[in-house]
Amino acid sequence: MASPTVPAEGAAERELPQTLIDRLASRVASGGADTATIPSPFTGEPFATVPISTADDVRKAYERAREAQRAWAALPAGERVKPFLRLAETLVDRREEILDVIQLETGKARRHAMEEFLDVALCSLYYARRAPKLLKPKRRQGMMPGLTRVQELRHPKGVVALIAPWNYPFALGASDIAPALMAGNAVIHKPDTQTCLSSLWVLDLLISLGLPEDLWQIVVGDPAEIGDPLLEEADYVSFTGSTRGGTAIAAKVAPRLVAYSLELGGKNPMIVMPDADVERTARGAVRACFTNAGQLCISIERMYVHEDIYDRFVPRFVELVKGMKLGTGLDFDAEMGSLTYRRQLEAVSRHVDQAVKEGATVLAGGKARPDIGPLFYEPTVLTDVSGDMDLCANETFGPVVSIYKYRDEDEVVARANDTAYGLNASVWTKHPARGRRLAARIQAGTVNINDGYGAAYASYDSPMGGMKQSGVGRRHGAEGLLKFTEVQTVASQHFMDLEPPAAIGYDTFAGFMASGIKLMKKLHIK
Structure with missing residues (x-):
């Protein structure tokens, strides 16, 4: 049986500069001395060391995030999208660096790392162009045309916990975090330890482009240590991973009635x-x-x-x-x-x-x-x-x-x-x-x-997502941003109350309202 061939130039020849690794490691929300060593799948040899977060680090990260989120949510959406508009061009200029990071931490072929790069650049640009319109207050039809005026408002959830997988760490972290941030939230993000450098890289880049320091924080560590505080403090949970993991997360947050989105497995x-x-x-x-x-x-x-x-x-x-x-x-x-x-x-x-x-x-x-x-x-x-x-x-x-x-x-x-x-x-x-x-x-x-x-x-x-055991909710499209918001209806009544005037009996008023249904249907008002 013939085997697949191997490129003649088969070895990974470049290493990440230690100055880059150290700068990225400094972005981990961690106050302890414990570290994790990341091996390269290509060779099995260590190529980076990052700090490990504790449960207390996670709780402190939430405190800082809530403070940053209040100021961020007060900004107009048009201001919040500016770092992400800058991101698209900057990613293009620095694509070789992030492609190296993705390959060295995941072991994937460069053409497949390129797909991650494209996803982050194009998805973040999509939302940066559309977020202000999607989040803008919208007029809705009222109960009584001309008399009931209704407005739909969108408020950020607060602080989102986002748990990203190891297989597409750059894309499935940043491309979901971007709309969550643009919607006015802060994010506490747990990537897989093996593949955390690509997330730290784009966080570092966004901060240089104007994103407030504590708005997006990355925690690194064992789920047994930091999983509970990560979920217990969250106002919304976004998870991409196994069906088993998604089921456990749903059960954990259900008692608090916290909303979530889950993209899970497939066959x-x-x-x-x-x-x-x-x-x-x-x-x-x-x-x-x-x-x-x-x-x-x-x-x-x-x-x-x-x-x-x-x-x-x-x-x-x-x-x-x-x-x-x-x-x-x-x-x-x-x-x-x-x-x-x-x-x-x-x-x-x-x-x-x-x-x-x-x-x-x-x-x-x-x-x-x-x-x-x-x-x-x-x-x-x-x-x-x-x-x-x-x-x-x-x-x-x-x-x-x-x-x-x-x-x-x-x-x-x-x-x-x-x-x-x-x-x-x-x-x-x-x-x-x-x-x-x-x-x-x-x-x-x-x-x-x-x-x-x-x-x-x-x-x-x-929208993109799964049916059956493959998930709950969707990423992409309007839903990929609006799921990170709380919707509020504000209705005001004008000229006439929703009860009969003193001079009209309720029987007469009821007949008037019932006849109005036929009239509104005939005129296509309702």
């Missing part, structure tokens, strides 16, 4: 229709399945290929997978990088090994590649995966996809929906209208036609 299907372009679909499937070594909640883990195209599509897809370049270089040569954690490598190996033992067939990959780096695993394609295998039903979160053959649309929709998850899906066809009809039947928060995940995710004007 995302891709449907290849009989009229799909084989070459385009096969190349798109490589990206859909193996971006960031499959450590992407919206990546494809299940692929359903119509029987009429199966024998042409699968060989071509497997050929492309076997030809993928793996590597550790801080350039754009590698098509796939490393896994980030040892535990993730073990989970991927366990899923694949169990499936093979129970009868699955490996068409490409299927093994770890310590010759490239300690956490590398080959992009892997399997068939003959049955429902009793862990690989079939559970999220693998690695560079593994299983392929299934199907006969008709009803069958494939049922199989695509046969999961507890509902985050993302992909449909490939030469006829987009047909693809849209099929997409509407799939139980997933986003469905991409002739793309794996980016078309929907990066369309920031439209």
Whole structure:
């Protein structure tokens, strides 16, 4: 079985300047002496040390954040967006630096780090342009036209706790924090310790661009130590991570009736229709399945290929997978990088090994590649995966996809929906209208036609999130900002009260009001 190739220039050659690491580490909200050492997934060798926060550090961070938030919320929204308008251009000018940071802490290929950079730049710019209008007081229709005047106001929640994952630390931290801040909130942010440097980097940058010092604070540490105070003090909680973690957070904050948004796991299907372009679909499937070594909640883990195209599509897809370049270089040569954690490598190996033992067939990959780096695993394609295998039903979160053959649309929709998850899906066809009809039947928060995940995710004007066990709430679109606000209705009554004048009996008044319903309907006032 052929293995994926390795770029000739395979080693990560650059290191982060110690002065940069020290400056970023100083941004951690920590008053203690304890530290954590961050290893590079490419080599397993330490490359940075950061302070660890305590429970008391978290509580003090909230105190400072509440003080900063009051002054920040008093500013017009047009003033609050200014640091983020400056951010887009500054990110472009310093993109090589942040791409290095992302690669060294996550192990991902540079082309996939570039997706994080683009997400932060474009998403923050989207909200910076639209936040003042979204937050502006709005006139709403009153009960009695001309007599009841209603205004909808938006107030910030207060201090938001945001817990970001390790797989896309730059994007899934900053791109959610930006709208929360623009809405007038402060943020206490807990990134994963392994991947905290990219968040510290953009925090440091935003402060240099005018963001108040204590408005966004980053705490680093073990959830067992800082998780409780982080949630206990929050006015709103935003979490991206596992379904298990999201369920625990929801249970923790429920007694206080604190609102939350959760983007959780997925077992995302891709449907290849009989009229799909084989070459385009096969190349798109490589990206859909193996971006960031499959450590992407919206990546494809299940692929359903119509029987009429199966024998042409699968060989071509497997050929492309076997030809993928793996590597550790801080350039754009590698098509796939490393896994980030040892535990993730073990989970991927366990899923694949169990499936093979129970009868699955490996068409490409299927093994770890310590010759490239300690956490590398080959992009892997399997068939003959049955429902009793862990690989079939559970999220693998690695560079593994299983392929299934199907006969008709009803069958494939049922199989695509046969999961507890509902985050993302992909449909490939030469006829987009047909693809849209099929997409509407799939139980997933986003469905991409002739793309794996980016078309929907990066369309920031439209909401993104999960159905079923894949989450609660949405990021992006108006909801991605307004969820960080409390809505208030202010109604004033003019000229006539909502009860009869003294000279009119209630029977007459009731008849007048009832007749008014018919009149308002006829005039299309209501």
